[in-house]
Amino acid sequence: MNLEKEITILEVDKDLFEIKLKKLNALKVGDFFQKRLVYDFNPKIPNKWIRLRTNGEKTTLAIKEVIDTNVIDGTKELEIEVSDFEKTKMILEELGYYPKNYQENLRTIYLLDNVEISIDTWPLIPTYVEIEGQSIEDVMAVVKKLNIKNKEITTLDVESIYKEKYGIDVLKIRELKLNKK
DSSP, rough: OOOEEEEOOSOOOHHHHHHHHHTTTOEEEEEEEEEEEEESSSOTTTTTEEEEEOOOOEEEEEEESSSSSSSSTTTEEEEEEEEEHHHHHHHHHHOEEEEEEEEEEEEEEETTTTEEEEEEEEETTEEEEEEEEHHHHHHHHHHTTTTOGGEEEEEOOHHHHIIIOOOOGGGGGGGEEOHHH
């Protein structure tokens, strides 16, 4: 499994952040509606889960494991692209895995110096940004370019952001859906 090199900046204004990215000539990859199914291992393994996710263009199956929420590279991930969300869900069900949660979010992706910057809008919480790269140095170089102060950075995963920052146990929400207007 690979270690993710990722930080998060909470409570950003999407429009202002995109202006900052455009001034730095970041490449906009696109806007995506993402849906994901989250599965526990059987038997359950603490801090480790299976995720099936699609953004309408790319579908992935991943094993995620949080090792330490206090460091940039504290999450392990083993991910593979799959061709079909529904068929992969059916395969998992045939193997005895049933989703414990369904989640939706909006993601706008930019690239800056080979680092992916995702502006994520989730239900019930303010928009936040994830910055992920191949190395800690790459991530921190983009953080510096964006003039983000260290005190603004967190390394919490989505579940921990909901729980620790907003008092919401997202794992108890069976369907976490965006309000579509």
